Amino acid sequence: MRIDATGITASAGGRRVLSDVTLNLQAGAFVGLIGPNGAGKTTLLRILAGLAPPAAGTVAFDGADAARLGRRALARRIAYLAQDGPVHWPLRAEALAMLGRLPHRGMLGGVTAADRAAVERALARTDTLHLRRRIVGTLSGGERMRVLLARTLATEAALLLADEPVAALDPRHQLETMALLRDAARSGTGVVAVLHDLTLAARFCDRLILLSDGAVLADGPPDQTLTDANLRDAYGIAAHRGRVGDRPFLLPWTALSTQGEPAR
Ligand SMILES: Nc1ncnc2c1ncn2[C@@H]1O[C@H](COP(=O)(O)OP(=O)(O)OP(=O)(O)O)[C@@H](O)[C@H]1O
Numbered sequence: 001m002r003i004d005a006t007g008i009t010a011s012a013g014g015r016r017v018l019s020d021v022t023l024n025l026q027a028g029a030f031v032g033l034i035g036p037n038g039a040g041k042t043t044l045l046r047i048l049a050g051l052a053p054p055a056a057g058t059v060a061f062d063g064a065d066a067a068r069l070g071r072r073a074l075a076r077r078i079a080y081l082a083q084d085g086p087v088h089w090p091l092r093a094e095a096l097a098m099l100g101r102l103p104h105r106g107m108l109g110g111v112t113a114a115d116r117a118a119v120e121r122a123l124a125r126t127d128t129l130h131l132r133r134r135i136v137g138t139l140s141g142g143e144r145m146r147v148l149l150a151r152t153l154a155t156e157a158a159l160l161l162a163d164e165p166v167a168a169l170d171p172r173h174q175l176e177t178m179a180l181l182r183d184a185a186r187s188g189t190g191v192v193a194v195l196h197d198l199t200l201a202a203r204f205c206d207r208l209i210l211l212s213d214g215a216v217l218a219d220g221p222p223d224q225t226l227t228d229a230n231l232r233d234a235y236g237i238a239a240h241r242g243r244v245g246d247r248p249f250l251l252p253w254t255a256l257s258t259q260g261e262p263a264r
Helices: 041-048 071-077 093-104 113-125 141-154 171-186 198-204 228-235
Strands: 002-012 015-026 030-034 056-061 078-081 159-163 190-194 207-212 215-220 237-244 247-255
Touching: 002 041, 015 041, 015 056, 015 190, 015 215, 030 041, 030 171, 030 198, 041 078, 041 159, 041 190, 071 078, 071 093, 078 141, 093 113, 093 141, 113 141, 141 159, 141 171, 159 171, 171 190, 171 198, 198 247, 207 228, 215 228, 228 237
Parallel strands: 030 190, 030 207, 078 159, 159 190
Antiparallel strands: 002 015, 002 056, 207 215, 237 247
16 A cells, blocks of 8 residues: 655635645554644645545555545545544444445445454454444544544555544543554554644654644654654644653643743
8 A cells, every 4th residue: 555645735715725745655654644733634634535636736546546546446445534523423333333334335235244343343443342332422522533433444444544533532542542553554554643642643653744834844753753843843842752662752841932932
């Protein structure tokens, strides 16, 4: 699996929100897409998923123009988890997870044993087996997010794009979900997650792409992306740092003024 996005430009509300973004994604790496609010992360993820066309630039999936692959073929290859989408349908959790199998079904096809097995695996991996009979609208925000992640995993696509998959989760489920995404990457899925928690991003991701003002400010291993200068320029913050084994960690600590002085 390989995705090459070249020269991606996008506008929204009459304003340029992505400018000439070029990046490639390959199976086997857990990539964190980070950057401040409004930097363009969701816009970029939706373009990579084929859900919105770029104003300029191309997305190629395994060398083929993704725009020509067709919605259904793309949906089998790329699973997309939207950012905190409200779910109003009176659906049980397992039926919602089963929607992740739709791209694999023929026009008249029913649920197969393979569909059931994939949903079972996805519910188990997201710790939602005990919620399977619950109506999704009655779940807590974190429970709902895990069921939505189960739907995304159930597709068993080559590329998984997740927009803020851990934002609503408690610390234990954050750690488990980050480990599950990393393990999915290790076993050959391409994984990109939009993340605001830089501590988790530094610990679990193999590579971080830092978007700022619609452009790629840095792209590389966490050590090289989360430099003091990049944190200051992109987020206007300073952080405390450390290491555990071979992994860096950092703790956002100080908001900086525009002159780079501690603001609060
Ligand atoms: N439909 C729209 N109309 C007007 N502006 C839009 C629209 N969609 C996105 N934008 C703007 O485009 C910019 C990028 O939005 P996007 O959602 O991609 O940012 P983001 O990096 O995902 O932010 P966040 O971290 O807050 O989720 C923002 O300034 C946003 O206000």
